[in-house]
Amino acid sequence: MITTLRKSVRILRELMRDPKNPAKRLEALNKIGQILVPGYRFSWPDPDWWHNPAFNNYLKQFNEIEGYNTQRRWGMAQLLRVIDSVQGDTAECGVYRGAASHTILFANSKSSVPRHHHIFDSFDGISTPVNEDGNYWTRGDLTASEQIAFDALREFEGKTFYRGWIPDRFHEVEQTRFSFVHVDVDLYQPTKDSIAFFYPRMNPGAIFVCDDYGLKVCPGATKACDEFLSDKPEKMISMPDGAGYFIKGLTTSLDLY
Ligand SMILES: C[S@@+](CC[C@H](N)C(=O)[O-])C[C@H]1O[C@@H](n2cnc3c(N)ncnc32)[C@H](O)[C@@H]1O
Structure with a gap:
């Protein structure tokens, strides 16, 4: 010391x-x-999006201006721009206080394609971790009341809340097709249930994002995505600051590093 x-x-x-x-x-x-913190890597400072007033107001609303999530928040917003012309609804599994759903609903409100947003969360925190999840998480972590998310998303039309354990309420949207799915449940089993349910319901060009992909504290979520995609043409594209995604119908066969 x-x-x-x-x-x-x-x-x-x-x-x-x-x-x-x-x-x-x-x-x-x-x-x-x-x-x-030996091994910690700082990145090149001051990209222009750090000064984007609208984005910074959004981060402030969720008390994240100095948090570790800002890169992933910006990255997800950019992916929402990619699916702008893809038909289909949007969904989030693991909503917590509503920060990511806020960006999704904001994008939906500006999109020329009409979309409804489907919001899945226990609002009782995370479920019971299994062996694949390591020992970082405990059942009930990240509990936030449904009212907090409801208030945060109040300004937007076109959304439905499905409170309950994943996958219990997925059957209510089994006839729906999707353009964008954001999964952020931290654990193996609900990530696996989510990717298995949404994959066949995603339109070509739709994007699936797993916020926890590649994060050391979420080995189960990473494994769930890789296992599910092992026999599919799409593979997870790992983002520099955590999170990963795939685009439905886009083959990812090149393995680097
Ligand atoms: C990391 S938080 C989500 C953060 C959120 N996406 C955001 O943008 O801030 C994880 C959420 O997943 C929910 N969750 C975890 N396991 C779940 C399960 N098996 N069923 C339903 N919800 C679950 C928790 O209640 C919690 O709200």
Whole structure:
């Protein structure tokens, strides 16, 4: 601990010789970051979307302006632009306080294609983890009341809430076709149930996003997606900041790294 502090102080002293230089400040942050969390990778700072006022207002509404989710929030919004001309409804499995559904409903409200949004959540937190999920999660984690999501999404028309354990209420939308499905339930079994249910109901060009894909704390969700797609032409495309997606009908056969 003392050595860590000494190293950090040395880096800060060096920085004080040129305290206003942003490149030096970033370098100092990176060096101190390596001491505190070895292996942590900072990314290139200040992409233009960090300054997008509408997007920042959205993040503020969900108290996420400084959170770890901002890259994934922006990434999902970009994917919603890709499906703009694809016919079909939208769905989210694992809604919590409604942040991702807010973006989906916002996109639906601007889309030329009429869409309804289907919202699935226990609103009693996550279900019981199984062996595939490791030991990070406990049943009931991430409980938020349905009213919180309801209030957050109040401004949007065209949505239905299905409170209950996945997949108990999926049969209510079994005749529906989808253009966009966002699954964010953290665990193996409900992710597997979701991908199995929605895959055959996705129109060509529709996008399936698993928010938990590739995250170390969600090995079960990652496994569920890979297992299900193992005999399908589509494979998960892993995003740099966590999350993965596939596009229905688009073959992904190239394996790099
Ligand atoms: C990480 S949160 C979702 C976050 C949300 N997508 C967002 O944008 O902020 C996980 C959600 O999945 C729900 N959940 C987990 N397992 C579930 C299951 N088996 N059935 C229904 N809902 C479940 C939890 O209640 C919780 O709201």
